[in-house]
Every structure is written in structure tokens, then in C-alpha cells.
Amino acid sequence: MWPVKVQRQFDIAQAAGNDALENVLHAPYNKLLNTLFPVDTDFTVIPNFQEINSTKGADYLVTFKIFLENRPIFVLQLKREKDFSVRSKRTAADDQLRGRLGDLIDACPLPAGLVLPESIPASPQYVIDTAPVDRWNYDILADEGEAELRRIVQAITTECAQLPQ
Numbered sequence: 001m002w003p004v005k006v007q008r009q010f011d012i013a014q015a016a017g018n019d020a021l022e023n024v025l026h027a028p029y030n031k032l033l034n035t036l037f038p039v040d041t042d043f044t045v046i047p048n049f050q051e052i053n054s055t056k057g058a059d060y061l062v063t064f065k066i067f068l069e070n071r072p073i074f075v076l077q078l079k080r081e082k083d084f085s086v087r088s089k090r091t092a093a094d095d096q097l098r099g100r101l102g103d104l105i106d107a108c109p110l111p112a113g114l115v116l117p118e119s120i121p122a123s124p125q126y127v128i129d130t131a132p133v134d135r136w137n138y139d140i141l142a143d144e145g146e147a148e149l150r151r152i153v154q155a156i157t158t159e160c161a162q163l164p165q
Contacts, residue, residue: 002146006032010141025078026062032140033076036153037066043073043160063100068160072104074153084137087129094131110159 001007009028030047037043048063066074077097083089098119120130138145 002032002141003035006035007141029062029064029076029078033064033066036149037074037157042069043067044069065104066156068109068163071107071109073108073110073160074156075101075104081137084133087131090129090131090133109163110156 002010006028009031010025013024013028026047026049030045033045037045044067046065046067048065062078064076064078065072066076075097077093077100079089079093083093120128120132122128122130138148140146140149
């Protein structure tokens, strides 16, 4: 279970009745990530915001990048929940996130493929869901989603602890 102050921030955001995610979930995710990657450590949480209709990305609303000192180690991208029911939007988001991670991979001190699921190749003959909804859409307020996010963070922090100083 998340700490009370983190859960409360999500409760406030959900009570606001804003399903656009535009601003209402920035604060709870920022609080959550700063709980998982504490401010009194070498981790830094940096939110990156983009307009929904921007041509710079596939309708993403906010991306949080977590750095160990000046090296990127984790990226969390928020999307509107309704976008996960549309295969093309999931595929675009998957491609976009993999591209962003590809841009950061040379600076990341962690082993490649530590957390990111393997890519599902497209087929020229068949329609294949290359970004299945269950791979990217976690409800982190549900027990299963919280456990998965904690597992990912634990894998990352364990690897970071083993890095040379």
C-alpha cells in the first residue's frame, strides 16, 4: 500500500473530476516517484511536459525521467487511459517510448533491457498487436499495479547500488 500522503494526493486528483490527465495527475505522480526515488538520495525526478496537440510526440501528456546523478535510469510516460483501448495509439506510444529510451541508452549506466519488455515485431502479412495493453497499462493504485511498479523500481535501485561510484 502506498503511503497515506501519496494515496491522498491521488484521491484529490481523482476527486477533481478531470479525466484529461492534463494537470491533475502531475502532482500525485511527482509525489509517488519522489517516494520511490527519495530526494535525499542521488536520484532526481524530472517531469517533462508537452502539449497534447504538439507535433513532437504521440499525444503524451507528461513524461517523468529519473536520473541517478546525471545519468538517466527510468522513464515513466503518462497517457490518457482511454488511449489504451486503441491499438494504433498504443503502438504509437510504444514506438515513441522506445525511441526516447533509445536516445537515452548510451547515457544510461544500467544493462540494456533491464525493465523494457522485448519488442514484438510487426508482420507484413498479418495484423499483430505489437503493444498489447497489458504490457504498458498498469493501474498503480491497484495491488497488482503497485506490485509491478515496486518490482521495477527495486530492480533499478538494486542495479544502481551495484554501479561503481
